[in-house]
Amino acid sequence: MAVRLALLAAVSFVGVPIAQGQAERPLRQKPKVLAPDEYAVELVRTALPGLSFDLVQLGDRKVPSHVYMIPHGRRGAGVSRPVSAAGNDPQPGAAGVRGPFNPRRPVAPIMEGGEKPVAVPVAQAATKAKMEFAIRALPLRIGVISCSFPLNRQVEEFRRKLRLRTQREVLAEKVRGDKGEVWAAFGFRGLLVERAEFDPMKPAHRGRSARDWKPGEKDWEPLPLEDSYKWILLNVLRRVEEDPREYQPVIRAGLVMKMPVQLNPRAKYPDVTSRLKTIRTALTNHDRRQNKDAVLEHCLIRFLDMSDDDRYALEPGKTYRYRFKIRMANPNYSPTPAARKDTYPDLAKDKELVSDWNYVDKDLSVPADTFYYAVDVDPNNRMLRPSINETVFQFHRWVEQFRQKAKVDEMTPTGEWVIAKRVIIRRGEYLRTVTNDSEVPLKALTQHNFVVLPKVALPFGDETEWVDRQAVYPVLVDFEADEVLLLNPDGRVEARSRAADELDPVRVKRCDEYNLRIKNIKEKPAGVRPG
Secondary structure (H helix, E strand, C coil), rough: HHHHHHHHHHHCCCCCCEECCEEEEECEECCCCCCCEEEEEEEEEEEEEECCCCEEEEEEEEEEEEEEEECCCCCCCCCCCCCCCCCCCCCCCCCCCCCCCCCCCCCCCCCCCCCCCEEEHHHHHCCCCCCEECCCEEEEEEEEEEEEEEEHHHHHHHHCCCCCCCHHHHHCEEEEEECCCCCCCCCCCEEEEEEEEEECCCCCCCCCCCCCCCCHHHHCCCCCCCHHHHHHHCCCCCCCCCCCCHHHHHHHHHHHHCCEECCCCCCCCCCCHHCCHHHHHHHHHHCCCCCCCCCCEEEEEEEEEEECCCCCCCCCCEECCCCCEEEEEEECCCCHHHHHHEECCCHHCEEEEEECCCCCCEECCCCCCCCEEECCCCCCCCCCCCCCCCCEEEEEEEEEEEEEECCCCCEEEEEEEEEEEEEEEEECCCCCCCEEEEEEEEEEECCCEEEEEEEEEEECCCCCEEEEEECCCCCEECCCCCCCEEEEECEEEEEEEHHHHHCCCHHHHHHHHHHHHHHHHHHHCCCCCCC
């Protein structure tokens, strides 16, 4: 008896509640959803293989009514799968709020030549055996936000709060719902994501830097990640790019949004996961273990900020900050909370546990789509030789969309990098130009293949700096044989080394990829479709 009383006193001292009628058995507690340990963010500019729809307004939302199709090519095989007007279910990890998500009108301009697109009711698309979907470029800026989550510590948190003996018991436990359905007591349900936006053009942000910016509670807005992701999956026919095989152990928890397939089959997404040290360590330890069923120290969380709705699309010149809550199944849930005697009734009411806000400690900055370099790749060019007051630059621009003809307002989407190899700038002039000889890779709606449009008039310039509603650009102040002097819009004087720009690895890589892309498209045999 003395031992029993001493045990009860010790339990009372540490604050463990005792169930009535079960004095020797402590009640199950509410587990806390833990926070990620490490973050990595990356901006990706790309083009996806987009379908073309006619949209109808349904309440506060737009939904597809017709999809555009063309006769399939000689090597084509027709429609590969049906399209649902309601979209596709999101991959695990897609979350957020539903709202009035309204994509841009996704019908690309019709080019001369090629096939004639036909609008087919969405419900009948699967029956068109002699037709294929008319594919257009769907250009997107994608924010990739990756996190390392302490999975092993989370399982241990459940084990302690649920008064279980082993982690295996945590993973084996089931919860029964009000309609007889059963699910795992330990499981992730998704994320609730909010985003704050730093816009240097807003009066409240002028003269400030994103580094010193502290968003207020009113600055945070929910992101409709679920709607955006479903729309993207609908466009790419649910095709996604699988993560490398070695990452499979850390993505099984179900909090990873998969990357959509890209229009350019040779394009590769950056490996953001490899930047997370704790993920690399978890994978190394997993490989060394003989028991492959043991719970990993960390798992991967990844969500994608991408949208075809202008209100949510990422914009050049802006900086974005993220916070999110993690949703998990409530292991104490019961459809009849009062009948459950191993925990408090209040802890059995909710189906989900929700974490506190987790603030991503790295911002996503979206730079201008135009980059310039003090490089002359062909100094012996006699047809385009600078005068004594002029020097040569090279411009790179990610072209989201462009006008095929100067007097036509309709924009053609492309989502490709284009390079103006030699641009002559005079002292005192802005670093901007409109070239008339740019070669633009394009997947046209009416074509089965990529084409290269020659001699396109494209503007090149950093459009992210504005003064009195007008874009302003860096000015070429002076130059010498090995250096150029620039005056930036913010008043800073910048010295650019020609040698450094010439050897810049990003510039060199982009040039090589652009030249190879143009070459491959021109040499591609007829009848081969992208993707």
